[in-house]
Amino acid sequence: MSFTILIVDDEENAREFIGQYLVGKGFEVIGAGTLAEARNHLNRGAGDIVLLDVTLPDGYGPSLLLETAQNPNSPPIILFTAYGDIEMAVDAMKNGAVDFLSKPLQFQRLDQSIKRAGELVRMRREIAHFREQQLQKAKFIVGESQAMRQVLSQAQRAAAASVSVLITGQTGTGKEVLAEYIHSSGPRSNKPFIALNCAAIQSTVLESELFGYEAGAFTGAEKRKIGLLEVADDGILFLDEISSMPVDIQAKLLRVIEEKAFRRVGGTALIKVDVQLIAASNRDLRKMIEEGTFREDLYYRLKVVDLHLPPLRERIADIPDLVGFFIRLNNARQGMNIQGMTGRAMDILTAYSWPGNIRELRNTIERAMLFCDGAELDIEHLPLTW
DSSP, rough: OOEEEEOOOSHHHHHHHHHHHHHTTOOEEEEEESSSHHHHHHTTOOSSSSEEEEETTTEETTTHHHHHTTTOOOEEEEEEEEEEHHHHHHHHTTTTOEEEEEESOOOOHHHHHHHHHHHHHHHHHHHHHHHHHHHHHTTOOOOHHHHHHHHHHHHHHHHHOOOEEEEEOOOOOOOOHHHHHHHHSTTTTSOOOOEEGGGOOOHHHHHHHEEETTTTTTTOOSSSSEEEEHHHTTSSSEEEEGGGOOOOHHHHHHHHHHHHEEBBBBSOOOOOOOOEEEEEEOOOOOHHHHHHHOHHHHHHHHHHHHEOOOOGHHHHHHHHHHHHHHHHHHHHHTTOOOOOHHHHHHHHHSSSTHHHHHHHHHHHHHHHTTTTTSSSSSSGOOTTTO
């Protein structure tokens, strides 16, 4: 596991000497000559571990320990000084330092301290990853609306059976999140989940992205490229905005579904794959079939299970639970401690029409938390343009 180490020392030669040693050990290194520079780096999230000198031109190094003590995501700090004593070391450890080293540094002791700090960073990352997974699984287990309960029930059955799924709904209703929920709920949860936005890829490139190509297949194809269908083998391939897929590629995708095999562009070998396809669209595919821009046979092969996500304005009863979820999510990600939202602010949210659906609600809560210094979100934290 890779770590970035922030070295805070006003002696440039010392920073470079220690930095060169750590780079040789495989770490990324950032240097700072003052407390102010160190704060700037930490505020940007740079630095997994901090090596901090006690005496700096603009202050007392250990003061950084007190400043970061309330942040659960603050990096572990290792103090070092040429003027240390036992009392200073004890105080530093009480205030949260991982270790206290004396100058000149002994690299063996430094290695031991960094190993200890690295284990702490690794543990925090694993906890954060676990929490993120739990939150991911819970993203659609919120709300009281019957429509969403039905969607979740059907999604769970589709996940268990590994059948093709078509998700429809307006932009921002959470189609990709639902696809991820299906992935995390089924037997393919430990296999790849590959997402491709068909609208974001040029039609001339989309075929190569999906199927890959052999070296020499066309000008510029200098070596073999593995396509996303192959990458997603045994897992799930999520095709967002499938309505943007050209008709000729639709025909090739249909063949993949029917034969569970394909050929790379410019290749002759048949490549077998076991991929669960989940497609999503915010357009009316049946109307596109009538217009001749979407294949009817592909439509029915994709919609073995058809899941429709209603717009947020049709599930107002779910807003309080969604707000609570987004508050918990941002608390975990940003190290915040917002407890909830006032009743009058919630009344405003439930009266709003939400043209941007859940994505707009998520962004609204994230913005409100950014400007909240208290325990609850209130009216003044909401956008003034409503």
